[in-house]
Amino acid sequence: MVLTYRYRIKDATTGRHLRRQAREVNRVWNYCGEIHNAARRHNKRRPSGFDLVNLTSGSSKLLGLHSDTVQAVCKQFAISRDACGKRPRWRGRKSLGWIPFQAPRAIRWQGDTVIFLGQRYRLWLSRPIEGKILCGGFGEDSRGRWYLNLQVEVPEDRGHGAGEVGIDLGLKSLVTLSTGQKIEAPRIYRKHERALGIAQRAGRKPRVRAIHAKIANCRKHFLHELSTRLVRENRRICVGNVNSCGLARTRLGKSVLDAGWSQLRSQLHYKAMRHGGEYIEVDERFSTQVCSACGVRGGPQGREGLVVREWSCGGCGVRHDRDINSAINLLVSGRNVGLRQTEIPSLEGGEDVNASPRAS
Numbered sequence: 435m436v437l438t439y440r441y442r443i444k445d446a447t448t449g450r451h452l453r454r455q456a457r458e459v460n461r462v463w464n465y466c467g468e469i470h471n472a473a474r475r476h477n478k479r480r481p482s483g484f485d486l487v488n489l490t491s492g493s494s495k496l497l498g499l500h501s502d503t504v505q506a507v508c509k510q511f512a513i514s515r516d517a518c519g520k521r522p523r524w525r526g527r528k529s530l531g532w533i534p535f536q537a538p539r540a541i542r543w544q545g546d547t548v549i550f551l552g553q554r555y556r557l558w559l560s561r562p563i564e565g566k567i568l569c570g571g572f573g574e575d576s577r578g579r580w581y582l583n584l585q586v587e588v589p590e591d592r593g594h595g596a597g598e599v600g601i602d603l604g605l606k607s608l609v610t611l612s613t614g615q616k617i618e619a620p621r622i623y624r625k626h627e628r629a630l631g632i633a634q635r636a637g638r639k640p641r642v643r644a645i646h647a648k649i650a651n652c653r654k655h656f657l658h659e660l661s662t663r664l665v666r667e668n669r670r671i672c673v674g675n676v677n678s679c680g681l682a683r684t685r686l687g688k689s690v691l692d693a694g695w696s697q698l699r700s701q702l703h704y705k706a707m708r709h710g711g712e713y714i715e716v717d718e719r720f721s722t723q724v725c726s727a728c729g730v731r732g733g734p735q736g737r738e739g740l741v742v743r744e745w746s747c748g749g750c751g752v753r754h755d756r757d758i759n760s761a762i763n764l765l766v767s768g769r770n771v772g773l774r775q776t777e778i779p780s781l782e783g784g785e786d787v788n789a790s791p792r793a794s
């Protein structure tokens with residue numbers, strides 16, 4: 435499978451080279467946009483990536499870019515345009531720097547140094563590159579730091595664990611496992627909120643950007659550790675398909691975005707794939723309402739029901755912790771998908787859940 439590795443370039447070696455090249459990349463990009471507009475004005479078919487490459491051929495020397503970069507920009511322009519169905523935005527001074535290249539032959543390695551267009555860039559080689567480099571690019575973040583991004587074809591390994599787990603995503607405890615374990619949300623945003631407010635009121639934009647970047651990094655680090663652990667321990671991972679976009683517009687918005695559900699899910703997905711495990715997203719509409727022991731629907735409902743943390747089942751009288759019960763239900767319906775017993779995992783019938791998950 436293909437992963438993207440990201441290496442920070444040491445500031446001392448970036449110089450002005452990357453920034454200058456990024457400006458020229460913007461120029462190529464905007465030229466593609468103008469060609470697109472002109473084709474539309476004259477009712478001609480929209481230029482393909484191949485057309486754009488032909489039109490820009492020979493310009494790389496003049497622009498001071500690698501010829502591979504010019505081609506990559508043209509092709510990416512065509513891909514982005516076809517994906518959104520219209521001309522992508524112009525790239526200007528506010529766009530973050532971006533210098534793509536398609537083939538690994540554009541760069542040369544020398545220890546922890548990469549040579550691109552005759553210029554040496556030293557990296558923090560935070561991890562060794564194992565596998566074949568497919569393509570890559572230089573990218574800038576909002577703080578003006580540069581990174582080398584590499585698409586690497588990595589070999590799959592079968593290093594997954596033996597267990598199975600259902601995961602209920604929540605706000606108070608970020609993750610509740612069907613084993614009964616709860617992992618608290620780190621609430622990183624709330625921790626930095628005060629400092630952020632002070633910096634914003636003082637109008638110190640670099641400081642604001644730095645705090646935002648710190649929050650994002652802390653969250654990413656925490657989620658990576660968590661997802662790696664879960665994939666190491668489990669062969670099958672079942673997660674509910676909570677719609678975080680919908681919830682983000684409610685009063686819970688800040689907490690929802692701070693939790694990073696979708697980030698965690700995508701990490702679990704690709705890590706499980708890489709290690710030969712199984713990642714299943716389950717329809718979680720009824721997971722909190724159905725009793726995981728007998729299958730009767732009687733649990734708390736809707737957003738008002740969120741305050742109910744514990745409830746007793748009307749059918750069998752078992753006392754449930756809301757989140758753990760939900761996680762067990764997710765595991766059960768995820769298992770059904772795994773066994774191909776049902777096409778659509780759903781607890782709608784309520785009575786279907788007769789297999790007790792604790793039995794196996």
Ligand SMILES: [Zn+2]
Pocket residue numbers: 725726727728729730747748749750751752
């Ligand atoms: Zn029950």
